[in-house]
Amino acid sequence: MKELQHLNKYFLKYKTKLILGILITIIARIFLLYTPRYVRKIFIVVENYLDGKITEKVIKSELIEIIIYIIGAAIIGAILTFFMRQYIINISRYIEYDLKNEVYAQYQKLSLNFYKKNRTGDLMNRISEDVGRVRMYAGPAIMYSINTITLFIIAIIYMYNQAPLLTMYTVIPLPILSVAIYKLSKEIHNRSTIVQQYLSKLSTYTQESFSGISVIKAYGIEPQTSANFETLAEESKNKQVNLAKVEAWFFPMMILLIGTSNLLVIYIGGMQYINGEIESLGTIAEFIIYVNMLTWPVATVGWVTSIVQQAEASQKRINEFLKIEPEIKNDVDKHTEVTGDIVFKDVTFTYDDTNIQALKGVSFEIKNGETLAILGKTGSGKSTILDLIGRLYDIDQGVITINNLSIEKHNLSDLRDSIGYVPQDAFLFSDTIKNNIKFGKENATDEEVIEAAKNAQVHKNIVKFNNGYDTVLGERGITLSGGQKQRVSIARAIIKAPKILLFDDCLSAVDTETEEKILKTLNKITANKTSVIVSHRVSSAKNADKIIVLDDGKIVQQGTHDSLINVDGYYKHLYLKQLSETAAS
Numbered sequence: 020m021k022e023l024q025h026l027n028k029y030f031l032k033y034k035t036k037l038i039l040g041i042l043i044t045i046i047a048r049i050f051l052l053y054t055p056r057y058v059r060k061i062f063i064v065v066e067n068y069l070d071g072k073i074t075e076k077v078i079k080s081e082l083i084e085i086i087i088y089i090i091g092a093a094i095i096g097a098i099l100t101f102f103m104r105q106y107i108i109n110i111s112r113y114i115e116y117d118l119k120n121e122v123y124a125q126y127q128k129l130s131l132n133f134y135k136k137n138r139t140g141d142l143m144n145r146i147s148e149d150v151g152r153v154r155m156y157a158g159p160a161i162m163y164s165i166n167t168i169t170l171f172i173i174a175i176i177y178m179y180n181q182a183p184l185l186t187m188y189t190v191i192p193l194p195i196l197s198v199a200i201y202k203l204s205k206e207i208h209n210r211s212t213i214v215q216q217y218l219s220k221l222s223t224y225t226q227e228s229f230s231g232i233s234v235i236k237a238y239g240i241e242p243q244t245s246a247n248f249e250t251l252a253e254e255s256k257n258k259q260v261n262l263a264k265v266e267a268w269f270f271p272m273m274i275l276l277i278g279t280s281n282l283l284v285i286y287i288g289g290m291q292y293i294n295g296e297i298e299s300l301g302t303i304a305e306f307i308i309y310v311n312m313l314t315w316p317v318a319t320v321g322w323v324t325s326i327v328q329q330a331e332a333s334q335k336r337i338n339e340f341l342k343i344e345p346e347i348k349n350d351v352d353k354h355t356e357v358t359g360d361i362v363f364k365d366v367t368f369t370y371d372d373t374n375i376q377a378l379k380g381v382s383f384e385i386k387n388g389e390t391l392a393i394l395g396k397t398g399s400g401k402s403t404i405l406d407l408i409g410r411l412y413d414i415d416q417g418v419i420t421i422n423n424l425s426i427e428k429h430n431l432s433d434l435r436d437s438i439g440y441v442p443q444d445a446f447l448f449s450d451t452i453k454n455n456i457k458f459g460k461e462n463a464t465d466e467e468v469i470e471a472a473k474n475a476q477v478h479k480n481i482v483k484f485n486n487g488y489d490t491v492l493g494e495r496g497i498t499l500s501g502g503q504k505q506r507v508s509i510a511r512a513i514i515k516a517p518k519i520l521l522f523d524d525c526l527s528a529v530d531t532e533t534e535e536k537i538l539k540t541l542n543k544i545t546a547n548k549t550s551v552i553v554s555h556r557v558s559s560a561k562n563a564d565k566i567i568v569l570d571d572g573k574i575v576q577q578g579t580h581d582s583l584i585n586v587d588g589y590y591k592h593l594y595l596k597q598l599s600e601t602a603a604s
């Protein structure tokens with residue numbers, strides 16, 4: 020239960036509702052327990068009538084009175100049971116909501132490294148399945164426990180007052196039932212976890228084959244894909260059948276144990292009645308109702324125990340994530356100004372997970388308002404420089420300063436707010452084009468969205484879609500071409516009007532003519548902003564104030580377009596090669 024203590028703050032938050040829920044549960048049980056006692060009274064009244072102790076008129080009025088009491092108690096009990104569920108189950112839903120938000124907020128704080136070390140499926144599971152299991156503890160488990168405890172205490176007191184020996188024999192099978200249900204619930208849980216694993220394998224496989232359907236069809240491997248699916252489905256079915264086998268034991272076991280208890284009540288109660296140890300047959304009827312009323316709550320003890328164990332394990336997994344400190348921390352509360360003077364001094368950086376030293380003693384300087392272009396072979400460290408400017412990682416050695424202030428001393432939110440980043444793989448959400456652009460500036464007007472799209476040279480494409488800017492992208496909507504995606508992604512960055520713009524090879528999928536147009540407008544937009552353009556094309560770099568060429572994490576060339584085309588090296592070769600390609604096309 021140590022891990023579940025994390026939830027105490029939420030129980031405290033909803034304490035009024037929780038206390039009310041507990042009180043209502045107790046009162047509801049008291050009312051429901053009226054029925055057996057009134058049933059006994061019915062027997063006594065009938066016995067009195069048969070013995071000639073009361074007249075027909077009296078028996079009639081007494082029976083009507085008892086029936087009214089029974090119906091009244093049942094109605095009040097039912098209404099209170101409704102409110103009990105309303106309070107306690109609703110609290111568990113509130114806690115589930117709070118916990119999901121807490122986990123999600125933590126996910127947002129954690130650095131990129133965390134996402135590399137943990138699989139997406141695992142992250143999703145903790146926020147959905149694990150939180151769901153914890154909810155079962157915060158709601159149903161607590162509700163059934165209070166229910167069982169209250170019912171048990173009150174019923175045993177009533178029963179003991181009536182017939183102590185009969186009480187003892189009646190409750191003997193109940194703990195056996197509880198233990199049996201506990202064992203069964205555990206086995207059911209184990210088997211259903213396996214079923215879940217197979218189901219998720221099956222859905223991952225299906226999802227992948229739908230996403231990659233064009234590749235499957237192009238390679239003509241549909242029969243093989245279907246055969247793989249069949250194998251997975253067969254395994255999944257076997258696991259389901261395995262689960263059904265143990266589940267099938269649940270009700271027979273309950274019926275067997277209730278039956279045993281009923282038999283004991285009838286046999287022992289009957290003997291006691293014959294021996295004159297209990298005054299009325301009504302006591303036997305009352306006990307039979309108690310036994311049936313107690314069976315389910317007692318069975319839930321086993322079930323609740325297994326819910327609590329599962330919740331404890333799930334909360335442990337959740338706590339593991341909640342305890343992780345973000346690697347990139349914001350230690351600065353006050354606002355810090357970011358203009359755009361960026362300096363890298365002997366920067367060395369190694370990726371933790373791969374141990375690849377992506378940058379080795381890199382130094383350069385960009386003045387506010389300047390444009391820097393970074394070129395170099397694939398894997399030379401270009402994107403890494405952009406990630407470091409956004410402080411997605413902290414460096415091993417050297418210094419990065421922005422406005423003469425070391426990057427770690429900047430307020431992280433201010434820093435990231437000042438940056439507009441266009442990644443290599445443009446990621447667009449399954450939402451409208453307008454909202455995808457507005458992602459860069461939530462409160463942007465429609466005019467601003469259009470202006471940004473025009474500057475990114477994508478407006479003309481967007482207006483051709485039937486729904487224009489309201490066209491939905493992604494699975495539910497249309498698929499944009501690679502170049503269109505890149506340009507929507509550029510529009511998203513420029514609508515933000517940030518101090519620093521980072522473009523990571525984001526024109527690779529557009530033709531050179533469109534590239535030229537975009538670069539022209541970008542030149543105007545970025546006139547007083549610092550921008551860094553990573554590219555494989557000289558055309559994207561040639562107008563930059565400064566160009567650096569990277570090779571294996573080191574700067575091998577540095578200068579302007581005019582200076583670099585005159586020295587032998589990577590830049591000149593690339594320039595000549597691309598010049599001849601343009602001439603040939």
Ligand SMILES: Nc1ncnc2c1ncn2[C@@H]1O[C@H](COP(=O)(O)OP(=O)(O)OP(=O)(O)O)[C@@H](O)[C@H]1O
Pocket residue numbers: 370372373375376377395396397398399400401402403404443524
């Ligand atoms: N997230 C990461 N985790 C681990 N290693 C990485 C990561 N990103 C890049 N690397 C490694 O760091 C090196 C530099 O990568 P980087 O992405 O900066 O190169 P790049 O010059 O931008 O390449 P490209 O032109 O292909 O985009 C590469 O060897 C790469 O494998």
